[in-house]
Amino acid sequence: MTYVDLVLNRLATGQEREAVIGGDTRLTRGQARDLVFRLADGLARRGIGRGDGVAVFIGNTPEALLLTVAVHLLGARLVYVPPEPGQRELAALIEKAEVAAVVVDPGFSTRLTGWDLAELPGDPVERTPAPDFTTVSYTGGTTGLPKLAVHGPRSTSRWEALSHTPSLTMLCSTLITHGSGAGASVGALVTGSKLVLGPSVFDADVFVRLARDEQVNATFFVPPMMYEVLDHPDCPGPQFLSIGLGGSPLAPERLRQAVERWGPVVYQGYGMTEAMAIAFMPATAVDLAKPHTLRTVGKPNPEMEVEVRDGDVWVRGPHVMRGYWGEPPLSETSDGWLNTGDVGHFDEDGYLYLDDRSKDVIVTGRTSDNVYSRLLDDFLVTLPGIRQAAAVAAPDERWGEAVHLFVVVEDGHELDLHEVEQAVVAELGDLYAPRGVTVVPRLPLTQVGKVDKRRLRALLR
Template identity: 75%
Template sequence: MLERLSTDDEREALIGGDTRLTRAQARDLLLRLADGLASRGVGPGDGVAAFVGNTPEAVLLVVAVHLLGARLVYVPPEPGTNELKALVERADVKGVVVDPAFSTRLDGRPLADLPGEPVERTPAPDYTTIMYTGGTTGLPKLAVHHADGRWEAFRHTPAMNVLCNTLITHGSGAAACQLALTTASKLVLGPSVFDADTCVRLIRDEKITMTVFVPPMMYEVLDHPDCPGPQLGYVIVGGSALAPRRLRQAVERWGPVVNQAYGMTEAMSITMMPAAEVDLDRPDSLRTVGRPNPLMEVETRDGDIWVRGPFVMQGYWGEAPLSETADGWFNTGDVGHFDDDGYLYLDDRSKDVIVTGRTSDNVYSRLLDDFLVSLPGIRQAAAVARPDEALGEAVHVFLVADGPDVDVDRIRASVVAELGELYQPRGVTILPELPKTTIGKVDKRKLRSLFR
C-alpha cells in the first residue's frame, strides 16, 4: 500500500463524504497516524480498538495500526453499549480510537486528534486483525487473523474506481478497502449506513467500475429507478447466498460481471463463483457459490461445511487455536453439498434450518426464500421458525411486496406445488421492508425475536 501511495502524487486515492485525498495526502496522513500511535506507546502486538465509520481517516487508521505490527480490533456498531464495553475489555487493548461523528457509545481517543509528529519507527513484518462475530454464550466472539498474503496476487491488477458499500469494520468492507489500496485504485466510501440513493449517485458521479455488495444492498440498487446500466466492470457479492432470480436480473442489467464470493468472518475466501461461469441457460449456475479457493480445503460432513487453510482464523481470542483443537479445521455453521463438478451449494445456515412436521423434518429456509422471490409481486422474503406446540417449529414467512394486495392463499399453494407440504408457510406477514443488520444482511434473528 505504501508503494502504491508513493507514485503519481496528485492522483486521487481516497474519497468519503466531503473529503477527497490525493495519494500524497493519504500517504502523509497514514504516516502521521502511525506516528501518533507510536508516540502513545503502541508497538508490535499491542491491541488498538477501532470504533469508526466509513471515512478516509478510518481506512488509513487501519493501515497505520498494521504498519506498527499492532493488533487491530475492529469494533462494529451492532452490539449494545454493555456488549461494546465487554468486547473491548475482552480484546485486551492498549487503547481505543473512536470517531464521535460515527457514534458516542464508546469512550476513546478521537480519531481526529490522533495524527502526530514524526517519531522513529520501522515497519513491522507481521500484524494481527481481530474481528467481532458475536456469540451464543453472552460473551463477544473475536476471530483472530494473521497476515495471509492474499493481496500479493493483485499486484498487477489494473487500477479501478472502487466503491465500498459496507462498513470498513466488517469483512466485506475491509476487503474492498484493501483491494483498492493494493491495486492503486481510487477508493470511494459509501456512508456508514447503506443508502441506495447515495450508492446510485456515487456509481454515476465517481465513474465506479468495481464494487462489493451484500445481497440485500444489490437488490435495492437493482430496484432503484436510476439503477446504473452496464457501467460496472466487476461486482463481488458476498455475505449470504444470492437468490437466483436476483442474480439473473443483475446479469441481465450489468452483463457478465457479477462474481459470488463465499466466506465469513472466521473463514474468508472459501469459494468463488466467477462471472464467466454464470450461465443464464443453466439454472444450477445461478445457485452455486462456486468452487473452493485453490488454497483452501473444503469438505461436507453430514451436510455441514468444514474448511481449513490460510484464510481460516487462528481461533477465537482467549481460546485455544484451531490448530490445537481441530487440526486447523473450522465448522462454518453452513449446510451445503457439492455437485459432481465440484461446485458448492449452500442449502442453509444451521441456525436458520426450520425443524418442523410430525417427523421433525428439515425445512431449508434459504430454498424457500429463493422460491418466494420468484413469485410475481414478491420483492424480498425471509422464512424463519416460529415456536409451535404441535409441530415444534412452524414455517413463518415475512414478505416485501410490490403492492398492498397479496394473495396469501396463492402463495401457499405455489409453495406446496413447488416444494411440498412441509414447506407450506403456516404464517405470513407483509412488511414494508425487512430488518437488516448494520452490514446489510436480512436480520433473521430480529424476525425470530418477534415471536418471543
Template identity: 75%
Template sequence: MTYVDLVLQHLTTEGDREAIVGGDTRLTRSQARDLLFRLADGLVQRGIKPGDGVAVYVGNTPEAVLLNLAVHLLGGRLVYVPPEPGPAELKALIDRAEVAEVVVDPEFGTQIDGWHLQDLPGDPVERTPAPDFTTVAYTGGTTGLPKLAVHRPNRLAATDARASMPATNMLCNTLITHGSGASMSKAALITGSKLVLGPSTFDADTFARQAHDEQITTTMFVPPMMYEVLDHPDCPGPQFGMVVVGGSPLAPKRLRQAIERWGPVVNQGYGMTEALGISMMPGADVDLDRPETLRTVGKPDPVMEVEIRDGDVWVRGPHVMEGYWGEPPLSETSDGWFDTGDVGYFDDEGYLYLNDRSKDVIVTGRTSDNVYSRLLDDFLVTLPGIRRAAAVAKPDDALGEVVHLFLVTDGQEIDFDKLRGSVVDELGELYEPQGVTIVPELPQTKVGKVDKRKLRSLFR
C-alpha cells in the first residue's frame, strides 16, 4: 500500500466534504476523485505508461495537486520543474530527466512548452493504484548540469504517523513542487484533511485572509514567510494546532515571537530535497527560559540515522533519496549515507544543532578560520532597528574573504561602528563585519529562502 491508496480511501467516503481549495476552485472529495481519474486517463490516452517520466511545470492549484497524484497513480516518474531557473537551465533539467512529456499550466508560466494542464482531462476511468512510482525533484542553486534527487515510495506509508493524524484544515504556503509544499499537500490528502492552497507566490495578506476564512488549524512556512506573517497587522492569533517551520535557518528571536503569538505549537523541522525528514523540534519541548532550545532542530526522526563526521551532518534512512538521476544510487557509493552539506553538532542530550550551510561558511582571518554566517544572522536580528540580516563572504585580497552584511531595517539609522562592536562583544573578533549594505528586502528564491548566492554574486 502506498500513499495513493490512502488518499483514495478518503476520496471515496463522505463525497460532499471539501477536499481541495485553491483560488476560485473548491473541490469536494467526489469531485477531486473524479478529476484525478480524468487526469490519469488523459495521460494514458496520450501514451503515458508505468515508468514513464512526466515533468510538471505547475503552480498551486487543485488541478495541479491532482495531476501530481495522477502520475503516481499510473506508476509514472513525476519530475518537479521549478520556477527559479531560466529557459536554458529548464531545458537542461528536462533533457537530463529523460521525460516522456511535459505538462504545463500556462497561467503559472510560459518558459517551456508542453501539454496544457487545462486540456489534459479525459474520461473518469477508475484505476487501481500502481504499486511503484518515482518522484524526481530539482535541488536548486546549481550551475552546470541540474541535480535531480530521486525518491521511491516510502514503504512505511501505510503506517506513516501522519496517516493516523486527525483531519484538519491545512494551508499550504509553498509551491506544491517544492519539498515542503509537496509534503504538506500529501499530509493533507492522506489524513483526509481539507487542503487549502496559498498562491504560487506567497502573500501575507492572502495568508491572513485564508487563515481566518478557512479556519486553518495546520500550516507550514519557510522562515521568511513566517516573518512576514508575524509582522503583518492582521497576523492571526492562537488559532493553530500545529505550525511547522523549515527549509532554511530560523532565527531564535523569531521562533520565540511565534511561540509567544501562537503557543507551543510551532515546530522547527529539518529536512531538504534529498532527505525530506531528518529531525523535528516540537514547540512543546521549547523552554523559553533556556535560549538554546530555540536553536536546536530537535532529535532525529526515529527511522533516521544521523552522524556528525568532521563537523558535517550525514544522514541515512527511508526519507533519504535513492540518489541523483543518472548517477549510481547512494547504496552503492556510500552505503546509503548522504552528506547534507550542513555543519552541525549534537549536545549531550542528543539534540542536533546546525551552525551553517557549508557553502555559506565564511573563511577569513590570518589563520583562515570559519565564520558561521547563520550564527551572525541570528544575532543581528536581536539588535535594535534590524528586521532581517544576511551575512555573506566578500572576496578580499589579504584575507581571502571578509564578512559583509546585508540588512533590512525598520527605518532607523544604523550606527555601523556600534553594530560592529556589538558583534565583536558577542561573537568575537573573527565575526567582525567589514562592510554593510542596507537593502529594502533580502532577495529570495521562489520558495521563500534567502538567496545568499545572489548576494555573493554582487561582489563578482
C-alpha cells in the first residue's frame, strides 16, 4: 500500500467535505477523488503507463496537486520541474530526465511547452493504484548542471501512522514541487485535513488573510517565510495547533519569538531533496529556558542512520534517494550512505546540530580557518534593530575570502558597523569579524523561500 491508496480511501469518505482549496477553486473530497481519476485517464489516453516519465511544470493549484497523485496512480515516474533555473538549464533538465511527456500550467509559467494541464482530464475511470512509482526532483549543484534525485515510494509505515492522526485545516505556503510543500500537501490528503494552498510565490499578506478567513490551525514554513509573518503587523495569534519548520537554517532567536507568539506548537524537521525525514525536533521538546533546544534540529528519525564523519553529516535509510538519475545508485557507490553537505555535530544526549552548509562556509584568516556563516546569521538577529541577516564570502586579496553581511533592519534604525563588529567579536571571536555590510530592504529568496546566498555572493564579485 502506498500513499496513493491512503489518499483515495480518505477521499472516498465524507465526500461532501472540503478537501482542497486554492485561488477560486474549492473541491470537495468527492470532486478531488473524481479529478484524480480523470487526470489519470487523460494521461493514460495519451500513452502514459508504468515507468514512463512525466515532467510537471506547475504551481500551487488543486489541479496541479491532484495531477501528481494521478501520475503515481499509474505507476509512472513523476519529474518535478522547478521554477528557478534559466531557460537553458530547464531544457537540459528535461533532456536529462528522459521523459515521455511534459505537463504545464500556463497560469504558472509559459517558459515550457507541453500538454496543457487544463486540457488533460478525461473520464473518471477508477483504477487500482500501481504498487510502485518513482519521484524525481531537481537539486541545485555547484557545477551548474541539473542533478535529479530519484526516490521510490516512501515507507508505508509512516503514511499509515499519519493516516490515524486528527484532521486539521492545513495552509501550504511552499511550492508543491518542493520537498516541504509536497510533504505538507500529501500529509493533509492522507489525514483527511482540509488543505488550503497558498500562492506559488509566497506573500505574507495572503498568508495572514487565508489563515484568518479559512480558520487555519496548521501550517508549514520555510524559515524566511515565518520571519515575514512574525514581522507582519497583522500576524496571527495563537490559533495554531501545529507549525512545522524546515528546508533551510532556522535562527534560534526567531524560533523563540515564534514559540512566544504561537505557543508550544512549533516543531522542526530536518531533511533535503536527496534525503527526507532525517531528524525531528518535536514541539514538546523545545524549552525556552534551555537555549540549546532552540539550536538543535532534534534527534535522528528511528528509521534512519545518521553519522558525523570529520564534521560532515552522513545518512542512510529508507528516506534517502536511490541515487541521481543517470548515475549509479548509492547502494553500489557508497553502500547507501549519502553525504548531506551539512556540517554538524551531536551533543552528549544525541541531539543533532547543524553548523553550516559546506558550500556556505567562509574560509578566511591567516591560517584559512572556517567561519560558519549560519552561526553568524543566527547571532546577528539577536542584535537590536536587525530583523534578518545573511553572511557570505566576499573575495579578498589578503585573506582569500572575507566575511560580508547583508542585513535587513527595522524602519528608522541606523546600523553602526563598528558596534556590530564589536558584538560579533565578543560573541564569536576575531575570525568572525565582518569586513563589510550591506543594508537591503529584503533578502533575496529562491522560489521555495530559502535565502539565496548564491545571488548575494554574486553581488560581491
